[in-house]
Amino acid sequence: MTKVAAVPGSIDDTLKLLTGADYVADRPLATVLFLALKMGRPLFLEGEAGVGKTEIAKVLSATLGRRLIRLQCYEGLDVSSAVYEWNYASQMIAIRLAEAEGVVDRDRLTGDIFSDRFLIRRPLLEALQPDPAGAPVLLIDELDRADEAFEAFLLEVLADNQVTIPELGTVKAPVPPIVIITSNRTREIHDALKRRCLYHWVGYPDAHRELAIVRAKVPGIGRLLSEQVVGFVQMLRQEDLFKAPGVAETLDWASALSELDVKALDPAKVSDTLGVLLKYQDDIVRIDSGKAAQMIGELKSELKSR
Amino acid sequence: MAPRAPSADDAGRSAGDGRLSENIVYFARALRAAGLPVGPGSILDALAAVKAAGVGTREDFYWTLHAGFVKRREHSILFEQAFRLFFRRRDVLDHMMAAMLPEAEPEAPEPPRAGAQRVAEALLGGRDEPQPPKPDEVEVDARLTVSDSEVLRRKDFAQMSALEIAQAREAIKRLVLPIDEVRTRRLRSSPHGRQVDLRRTLRASMKAGGALIDLQKLAPRTRPPPIVALVDISGSMSQYTRLFLHFLHAITDARRRVHTFLFGTRLTNVTRALQHKDPDEALEACSASVDDWSGGTRIGTSLHLFNRLWSRRVLGQGAVVLLITDGLERDPDERLAFEMDRLHRSCRRLIWLNPLLRFDGFEAKAKGIRTMLPHVDELRAIHNLDSMSELVRALSADGGRSNEARAWLKRVA
Numbered sequence: 001m002t003k004v005a006a007v008p009g010s011i012d013d014t015l016k017l018l019t020g021a022d023y024v025a026d027r028p029l030a031t032v033l034f035l036a037l038k039m040g041r042p043l044f045l046e047g048e049a050g051v052g053k054t055e056i057a058k059v060l061s062a063t064l065g066r067r068l069i070r071l072q073c074y075e076g077l078d079v080s081s082a083v084y085e086w087n088y089a090s091q092m093i094a095i096r097l098a099e100a101e102g103v104v105d106r107d108r109l110t111g112d113i114f115s116d117r118f119l120i121r122r123p124l125l126e127a128l129q130p131d132p133a134g135a136p137v138l139l140i141d142e143l144d145r146a147d148e149a150f151e152a153f154l155l156e157v158l159a160d161n162q163v164t165i166p167e168l169g170t171v172k173a174p175v176p177p178i179v180i181i182t183s184n185r186t187r188e189i190h191d192a193l194k195r196r197c198l199y200h201w202v203g204y205p206d207a208h209r210e211l212a213i214v215r216a217k218v219p220g221i222g223r224l225l226s227e228q229v230v231g232f233v234q235m236l237r238q239e240d241l242f243k244a245p246g247v248a249e250t251l252d253w254a255s256a257l258s259e260l261d262v263k264a265l266d267p268a269k270v271s272d273t274l275g276v277l278l279k280y281q282d283d284i285v286r287i288d289s290g291k292a293a294q295m296i297g298e299l300k301s302e303l304k305s306r
Numbered sequence: 307m308a309p310r311a312p313s314a315d316d317a318g319r320s321a322g323d324g325r326l327s328e329n330i331v332y333f334a335r336a337l338r339a340a341g342l343p344v345g346p347g348s349i350l351d352a353l354a355a356v357k358a359a360g361v362g363t364r365e366d367f368y369w370t371l372h373a374g375f376v377k378r379r380e381h382s383i384l385f386e387q388a389f390r391l392f393f394r395r396r397d398v399l400d401h402m403m404a405a406m407l408p409e410a411e412p413e414a415p416e417p418p419r420a421g422a423q424r425v426a427e428a429l430l431g432g433r434d435e436p437q438p439p440k441p442d443e444v445e446v447d448a449r450l451t452v453s454d455s456e457v458l459r460r461k462d463f464a465q466m467s468a469l470e471i472a473q474a475r476e477a478i479k480r481l482v483l484p485i486d487e488v489r490t491r492r493l494r495s496s497p498h499g500r501q502v503d504l505r506r507t508l509r510a511s512m513k514a515g516g517a518l519i520d521l522q523k524l525a526p527r528t529r530p531p532p533i534v535a536l537v538d539i540s541g542s543m544s545q546y547t548r549l550f551l552h553f554l555h556a557i558t559d560a561r562r563r564v565h566t567f568l569f570g571t572r573l574t575n576v577t578r579a580l581q582h583k584d585p586d587e588a589l590e591a592c593s594a595s596v597d598d599w600s601g602g603t604r605i606g607t608s609l610h611l612f613n614r615l616w617s618r619r620v621l622g623q624g625a626v627v628l629l630i631t632d633g634l635e636r637d638p639d640e641r642l643a644f645e646m647d648r649l650h651r652s653c654r655r656l657i658w659l660n661p662l663l664r665f666d667g668f669e670a671k672a673k674g675i676r677t678m679l680p681h682v683d684e685l686r687a688i689h690n691l692d693s694m695s696e697l698v699r700a701l702s703a704d705g706g707r708s709n710e711a712r713a714w715l716k717r718v719a
Contacts, residue, residue, distance in 0.1 A: 011359060011366055026578045031359065038358040041351075046379065076491025076621065081506075088504040092519075095511070146621065148562075149492060167509075177706035186622045194377040198355075201379040242614060260337060280642075 007037040007064065021059045022216040023052070023211055032200040033060075042179035044194055045200030050246025053182040057139035060178060069177075071123040073146035079153060083163055085120045094118070114167035121143050123190050124157055128130040128173035135175040144183040151193050158196040205247060207234050213247060218254045228265045229254045231299045236277065241286065245277045267293035326361070327353055333392050334375065340388050342381050348374055364393075457599045477556075477698040487528040488654075499525030531624045531654060533562035536612065538631030539596065540570045540603035546661050548589070550630055555580050555588045555695055565620045569608035570598035575616070605635045605674065606642035613645055623647045624654040629682070632662040635674030642674065646681035658682040659701070 001187035008014040011027070014034040025033075033056070045053040061068035065226075071082060079085075091113050097108055121129070127138040133158045138252055140154070157163060158179065162172040182199060205213060211230045214221065229250065237244045245253075253276045262269055270292040278284050288294075331640045332354055352374030359370045368389055376385050433445035495503055506522040514520075535554050537545050558564040558580045565577045621627070627649065635642060650656045656676070679685065686701065 027365060028369045028372070031366055032373040033357055035355045035370065035373045039351075039354055040679070051332075076624065078492065086505060086508070088508060091508055100515070106512070113508065113512060144622070147492065185619055189617065191377065196349075198373045200373070201382065240614075241435070281330045 008034060010034070018059060021063045023059045024212045024216060026205070026209060027204065029200060032198055035158050036174060036198050037178065040176045042181060042197040044181045044183070044197035044199045046183045046185050046199070047204050048204070048244070048246055049184050050248030051204060052247055053202050054139065054141055057137050057180040060156045061137040061182070064134065066134050066178065067131055068139060069127045069136050070139045070141060071151065072141050073143050075145060077146045077150050081122055082150070082241045083122050083124045083153060084165060085122065086114070087118045087120050091118050092286050099122055116168070119168065125163055125171060126162060127177040128163060128171055130174050135173070135177045138177045138179045140179065140181045142184060143181050143189060144186045148190065154193060155196065156254050158193065161206055187301050204237055204244070207231065210234070210247065210250060214250060214254050217251050221254055222263060223257045225257060225262060226254065227303060228299060229257065232265060232270070232295060233277070235295050235299065236287070239287070241278070241283045243278070243283065249277050265296050267296060269295065285290060323595060324339045326356070326533070330356065330371070333388070336374055336392055337385065337388050340384050342375065342384055344375055364540050419494060424478035483626065483701060488531040489526045489528050493524040494527040496525035498522055498661070499523035530561055531626050532565070532620070532621050533557065533628060534565045534567070534571060534625050535627070535651070537626045538603060539568045539598070540601060542603070542632050542634050543661070544712065551589055551592060552585060555585050559583070567598055567616070567673050568602045571604050572598050573608045573611045603631070603635060605631060606639065607634070607647055609649055610641070613648050613652070617649070621652045626655045626657065627653040628659060630658050630659045632660055633675035633678050638674040638677045643677050643681070644706055646678050648680040656682045657684045657686060659686050
């Protein structure tokens with residue numbers, strides 16, 4: 001095999017790899033990721049929107065120098081857009097040409113028409129092709145958006161790293177791709193699919209880790225502001241909100257405040273920019289300026305006492 | 307799951323490896339007894355994982371086994387408890403790390419945490435030596451506050467007769483819910499379709515040697531939408547509860563994608579319980595998992611919980627919500643209206659089944675009912691409700707305009 005970036009050899013190395021790419025992971029996640037890489041198993045990540053599930057695949061592809069193949073799921077996704085399709089127009093022309101040449105051997109014609117030449121590869125099949133840079137990273141994003149019928153197409157790929165095309169035979173990957181599946185849990189994924197993967201629930205980070213994430217991702221942010229932003233978001237997650245802000249929202253908010261040259265939180269600024277954090281009107285109403293002022297007061301006294 | 311060639315550090319431990327895997331297998335059995343669906347596949351996974359990661363610190367070992375055994379978030383807590391009990395003594399794990407493992411002996415129980423009781427029973431239950439009497443366990447549902455009106459009672463269901471079951475199956479087969487078929491974005495072959503199925507066309511034409519190209523067509527596929535049932539099990543509904551549960555069990559059996567929630571003063575998801583094939587078993591499991599039979603009703607609170615915790619998980623893909631309640635809320639307020647509104651906006655269609663309303667002499671004076679009515683698409687009043695077939699008929703029949711919530715509202719006014 002040609003020289004490829006080696007997968008990490010231990011949990012510590014995995015953690016280092018992620019940290020090196022500004023992805024601040026906790027140890028459980030590093031453990032399961034290391035195992036997925038080492039055992040060559042797909043990794044199934046479930047969690048609320050905006051906690052960095054998709055980001056893992058991107059970071060892996062960047063740090064390991066692998067190609068990222070992304071399959072965004074949606075309702076009605078089928079074999080012809082996820083796995084493979086035949087190039088019908090070329091096939092038609094080939095049939096007409098064969099006619100013109102006077103080919104009458106039906107078997108030969110069928111063999112010619114359904115051959116590799118007319119096959120269009122879609123993401124899943126693409127991920128099984130050999131790659132000089134090493135097996136690609138296959139990201140199957142938001143699997144819960146696809147309907148149940150689609151899960152069945154994935155089983156063969158996930159279990160045996162192969163795809164069976166009726167007309168052509170079985171295509172098997174020489175080296176299994178690194179498969180990352182994400183789900184926001186808008187429905188339950190079938191147990192048969194989960195059984196083939198290593199499962200991990202990605203939760204909201206604690207204050208310490210979130211602070212590290214904000215400082216890594218929003219470089220220009222002040223020390224005080226970053227502490228206050230993280231503290232405020234952590235308090236928000238304790239509130240009875242319809243949708244608690246994820247890490248992505250924290251980062252958006254931190255950059256927004258940073259862009260506005262805010263040095264420290266105050267109730268007016270929070271109210272003005274709350275739409276970056278909360279995406280439901282009644283959540284925004286619940287955190288009105290009075291409530292925000294109270295939370296900031298608590299936060300400040302807490303930070304001071306530390 | 308190809309196990310890799312053993313690395314250098316495996317060689318040194320190979321003598322103790324047997325004990326390690328043995329203990330992991332015992333641990334897997336304990337997990338299974340505690341209710342985790344742990345099959346041989348998961349055990350092989352876990353063994354491979356431990357082999358791949360090696361046994362480092364306690365935390366790494368924990369997460370390594372976690373990766374192998376846990377496939378749902380809900381199981382995480384059971385796993386944690388089982389791990390804590392099984393590898394309780396520090397030295398046990400230390401020994402294990404040295405790969406010379408004595409049998410793990412459980413010690414005196416610590417204060418119970420969520421899931422602890424089930425796991426402890428599973429781990430200790432099979433042993434021969436007598437167990438010290440357990441201190442009274444207090445099970446607290448931390449998610450909800452408990453009000454003075456809450457009556458905690460377990461309710462036993464009478465056995466359902468074989469005839470009743472047969473009738474139920476028949477009736478369910480005939481059931482056509484309003485809007486029972488939803489167009490999906492998936493296609494099926496159909497001679498009257500509008501889209502050309504090129505793949506089938508080409509294959510068919512190959513059969514004829516490529517001389518003829520006969521177009522094959524595709525049409526959108528339809529399927530029944532998911533059903534989410536929210537069933538009121540408060541005292542005022544008690545005489546209907548059993549019937550509704552039988553009904554829901556039958557539709558859970560007949561079609562996929564049915565989610566059932568029971569609420570009185572709490573909200574309980576009984577979908578898994580209703581998936582038992584045997585109706586008595588299913589209802590037994592149901593009644594075991596619910597604590598608030600025939601108590602008071604807090605519709606607003608229950609709907610709030612449903613909206614916040616479950617709506618995004620079960621209301622996808624055009625779900626139809628069956629809300630089964632009499633609408634007799636103790637203190638209807640703006641919150642009830644707000645939660646009804648949110649529920650209505652999150653689903654494709656909201657159908658309210660109200661067994662207390664009659665066509666004749668309808669009096670929807672109760673404030674709760676008037677608060678909820680504007681937010682439902684359809685109201686089905688069910689009179690003379692004493693058998694499953696009656697229920698099915700009431701649900702199947704197309705009542706036309708008289709079922710629309712607005713028509714009912716007008717009558718109230």
